[in-house]
Amino acid sequence: MKAIEFFSGIGGFNQAARRCGIETVAAFDQDLAANQVYEINYGLKPSCRNLDSIAAEEIPDADFWWMSPPCAPYTIRGARRDEKDTRAKSLLHLMALIDRRKPKIIAVENVVGFGDSIVLKRLKEEMAYQGYDSSEMLLCPTQFGIPMRRPRLFVYAIREGYGRVVRYPQPVPNANELTRLSDVLMSLPTEILKVDESDIERYGAVLNIIDPFEPGQRAICFTSGYGKCWKASGSLLRMKDGTVRRFAPVEILRLLGFPDDFCLPENLNLTKLLKLIGNSLEVRSVLFVLKAIKDNLLNVSD
Ligand SMILES: C[S@@+](CC[C@H](N)C(=O)[O-])C[C@H]1O[C@@H](n2cnc3c(N)ncnc32)[C@H](O)[C@@H]1O
Structure with a gap:
């Protein structure tokens, strides 16, 4: 399975994806330093591109879009301006390109406040309209026995014909x-x-x-x-x-x-x-989401 990591940062998605047989074929981030870290660790140079205005033709073919957009529009510190915050524009723009590129799988990670945002509501409406079946999970590393709080919302969706999203049981820490x-x-x-x-x-x-x-x-x-x-x-x-x-x-x-x-x-x-x-992702949480997605897929070759 081939994936694109949008808002790639230091590559928390790539780190998890390679551990479960998903190949990241392209990454996008406008931060040069993040791209430097990404390239030396994964041998893939992210495109230093502002995603607010990327054209559909600039996005390579891939089965899977992973997106970790800026969280400021959904945090109290960022004033929770939601869809009015200019930092939400890139996700809204990518959302509008789903119809053109039709990835089989879409996943978006963000802070808990994203859960009741207008941006997420629009994303769900767009995905449902385009024939995606979606679900979400709230995960925290403490559920994997890690002594750090980092609750994050993961929304994932599979396009009609490629699988059904079923509710997944929450992980519980193994006492050992x-x-x-x-x-x-x-x-x-x-x-x-x-x-x-x-x-x-x-x-x-x-x-x-x-x-x-x-x-x-x-x-x-x-x-x-x-x-x-x-x-x-x-x-x-x-x-x-x-x-x-x-x-x-x-x-x-x-x-x-x-x-x-x-x-x-x-x-x-x-x-x-x-x-x-x-800014990065917690890798075990991403692995858990990827496993849930893979378990729900039909007819998609690895
Ligand atoms: C929350 S961080 C995601 C970090 C990433 N998931 C990781 O594992 O490190 C958001 C990233 O999006 C990038 N970014 C924010 N707005 C962007 C835009 N309009 N176009 C491209 N990249 C953007 C930032 O530079 C930052 O690296």
């Missing part, structure tokens, strides 16, 4: 496979990650500082603002010596299900890396 936060920590030079005492005093009330050695601790969702803003952008670690530090990019990648040999280019600074990683 729970990851502890301390398991993902690495011994690293952490000076650059350290949070100043003055910042802790000043922003203490909004900081989420956790002890990774305390059983059952979970990190809150890491966002693209983790490297530069304090409020609700991700957890900080209280280390054994009492100092407080950020999670390192590689540690967040581990929580997100990326392998330890995932490459991060040296020319990208910490803030940029944290931004890219904070």
